[in-house]
Amino acid sequence: MSRLQTTHKRLAIVAVVLAVVLTTVATAAPAGTVLVVEDIETGERYLTEPVESGTTVGLEYTHSVEKNRVYDGYRVDGETLVNTRMEFESYGWGLPSRVNVTTVNGTFVYDPPEPIAEFDTLSVSPGRIADHRLTVGTEQYDLVELTDANDVRIYVETQSVLDMIT
Numbered sequence: 819m820s821r822l823q824t825t826h827k828r829l830a831i832v833a834v835v836l837a838v839v840l841t842t843v844a845t846a847a848p849a850g851t852v853l854v855v856e857d858i859e860t861g862e863r864y865l866t867e868p869v870e871s872g873t874t875v876g877l878e879y880t881h882s883v884e885k886n887r888v889y890d891g892y893r894v895d896g897e898t899l900v901n902t903r904m905e906f907e908s909y910g911w912g913l914p915s916r917v918n919v920t921t922v923n924g925t926f927v928y929d930p931p932e933p934i935a936e937f938d939t940l941s942v943s944p945g946r947i948a949d950h951r952l953t954v955g956t957e958q959y960d961l962v963e964l965t966d967a968n969d970v971r972i973y974v975e976t977q978s979v980l981d982m983i984t
Contacts, residue, residue: 855961886907
C-alpha cells in the first residue's frame with residue numbers, strides 16, 4: 819500500500835470517528851428548554867417555544883358558565899409548570915371560592931405566597947367560544963387557531979442539540 823493510500827485511509831478513519839463523536843455529543847448535550855403544545859391524539863407539535871426557568875406562561879379563556887375572563891398563570895421551573903396565580907371576574911364552577919383573594923379593577927386575584935400546584939403536563943381543550951389564548955413570556959398565541967380547536971397537552975422539555983437542529 820502506498821504512502822498516499824495509507825494517509826487517505828487514516829483520514830477516512832479519523833473522519834468516521836469524528837462524525838460518531840459529534841453525533842453522540844449532539845444527541846446527548848442539552849441545548850435548551852422548550853414549551854411544547856402538541857395534539858393529544860396524534861402527537862403533532864403545534865408550538866415549540868424556547869423557555870427558561872422563571873418564564874411566565876398563561877392560559878386565558880372565557881369561563882363556560884360565568885362567561886367571564888379567567889387567567890391561570892404558571893412559572894416554568896425546570897420541566898415543571900408551577901401554577902402561581904389565578905384571575906377571574908366572578909365565582910363559578912372550578913374557580914377557587916374558599917381562598918383569600920384581592921380585587922383589582924373588578925377582577926378577583928388569587929396570588930398566594932406559595933404555588934397553587936405543580937404540573938408536568940397541562941391538558942387543554944381549546945374552545946371557539948372560550949377563545950383560549952396562551953402566553954409564553956411576552957408572546958401571545960390564539961390557541962384555538964393554532965390547534966384548530968384540537969385537544970392538546972402543554973409541557974416543558976429539555977432538548978438536545980440534535981433535537982434543536984431537526
